[in-house]
Every structure is written in C-alpha cells, then in structure tokens.
Amino acid sequence: MEVVNLYKPFDIMYVEEDTCPMGQHRINFFELVYIVKGTGAFHNNQHTFRYEPENLFLLMPQDIQYTRIKSRTGFLFIRFNGIYLEAQRTGNTYSNLGDWARKLEFIFHNNYHFPGCILQNMDDKPIVRALVNALMLEYPREQSLRNEVVQQLVNTIITIVARNVSLLAPEKIPVSSEASNDILSYIHQNIYYPEKLRTEKLAAQFNISPNYISEYVKKLTGESIQRYVTNYKLKLVETRLQYSDMRMSEIVDELGFTDESHLNRTFKKYSGINPTEYRKKIWAENNYRPGLSG
The missing domain is CATH 1.10.10.60 (Homeodomain-like)
Structure with missing residues (x-):
C-alpha cells in the first residue's frame, strides 16, 4: 500500500479529477478535505459514504483511504503535520493561534461519529464555502502577509469544525443534554x-x-x-x-x-x-x- 507523506509543515492543494488519481493509500498527516464540486464515494478505513459539494471531512494520520469519482470532482486539501501544530502552540502572546492548536486537539480526541461530513450545522456551510473560496484565491499568490492571511482563514475553518464537533455528543451522553x-x-x-x-x-x-x-x-x-x-x-x-x-x-x-x-x-x-x-x-x-x- 502506498504511504503518502507531507515533507513540509503545511500545504494546501486544489485538484480536479474525472477518475481517481490514487488507489488505496495511507496518510502520515492531518487532512481536511473539502468537496468544491462533484459526486462520488469516499472510503476511509472501514467506512464508505457518498460525497457531494460542500462536504468537509477530517482525516487523521494513519487513516487508509481511497475515492471513487462519479462526476468530475474538485477537492481542496488542507494538510498539516506535528511540526505545524507545534509552531501554532508557540505563537506569541498576542496571537490566537495557540488557542487554535488546542481547538484541534479537542477535535482529535472527540471524533465520536467520524468519518463523514463534519458540518452538522447547515448554517455553517455557506460560511465554509466563502472561506474555501478565499483560500483558493489567496494561497497561490506571493504577496505581503499571504501566510498570515492563509493561517487566519484556516483558523476560522477549524473553529467552525470545532463548533460542529461539539454537536456530536459521545454515546454515553444524551444528545439532547x-x-x-x-x-x-x-x-x-x-x-x-x-x-x-x-x-x-x-x-x-x-x-x-x-x-x-x-x-x-x-x-x-x-x-x-x-x-x-x-x-x-x-x-x-x-x-x-x-x-x-x-x-x-x-x-x-x-x-x-x-x-x-x-x-x-x-x-x-x-x-x-x-x-x-x-x-x-x-x-x-x-x-x-x-x-x-x-
């Protein structure tokens, strides 16, 4: 099985495909996958589910995955590893990126009902769509403060993900509580x-x-x-x-x-x-x- 590695702390990539570019593979990093357009089936570990536009998925290191594309699909991949997370935790006193890294930890240790689209609150979908569009415009540019703008956009997406994770109560706790x-x-x-x-x-x-x-x-x-x-x-x-x-x-x-x-x-x-x-x-x-x- 192919193992996909990330050789830098952080990366964003947009891909459009008519057929699956990769077979079954394992990742060695954290990954958010946003479906910009298209339909198909996503296989993650032992789970299989259909995807459609505006779905957002969170994948963990060592997850095994592959995709079956039904109609031409645009994927936005937001990838990061432990080095990137550590850099956020050591941000300066006036930065909220350290708190952002802790939001990530909250997500990773409370993923009760993953995998599947993480956006449980439908009102958040247009917000995430706008943030994704901004990322796709900003990331390819080489201009002043580009990295800071990209990090803040990702920070906002993660905060929305954390809010949605809070809606997924563990089995021991009544969902209505x-x-x-x-x-x-x-x-x-x-x-x-x-x-x-x-x-x-x-x-x-x-x-x-x-x-x-x-x-x-x-x-x-x-x-x-x-x-x-x-x-x-x-x-x-x-x-x-x-x-x-x-x-x-x-x-x-x-x-x-x-x-x-x-x-x-x-x-x-x-x-x-x-x-x-x-x-x-x-x-x-x-x-x-x-x-x-x-």
Missing part, C-alpha cells in the same frame, strides 16, 4: 489550567453544588472528575509523543505534571509502558518521525 456538552467542553478547553478544573471551580462555573457535579460527571463519563481529567491529559500526551519532537520536560510543563517521574508513572499506569518506549514503538510501527516523514 446541552449541559452535558458544556461541562465536558469546559474541561477540554481548560485542560491546561488545573486550577479551573477543581470540583469547586467547576461547580461555581455551572452553578451546581460540588457534590452534585461530581456525581453528574461520573454519570456522564463513568469516571470521577479527577480520573476523567487525567485520562484526557494522557490522550494529549499520546498526541505529542506521536506527532511532535517535544521533550518530556516540555510535556510536563505544558500539561501540569509535577515532574518527569510523575509523567512516567502516570503514563505507564495508563498504557503499560513509559512515554519514551511508547514513542519509539509508535514511530517504529508507523515508520513515522516528525520532520522526516511528515
């Missing part, structure tokens, strides 16, 4: 600020008694607040180990572990191996290393 989504979204968005995730702070945020919110979160997730927060942090650790070259000390500082020993103990209890062994294992299995194979 707005409070359920709000509480878990608040935890995800404040995972970097431990003081905001104390039971008392959560209770005050949602005007619920501390005892009740503890029981409520356990009913929603099957876990205590502390266990849910820890497990979510460990998912973020996995993301950094797989898709970035971050040092353990950097992960410790960013995610609020006491020290590297604390991270090692917690991660080993969660996955059975320590973080360094996990990174080596995943990179070896996927023939993947940030900066080399995308």
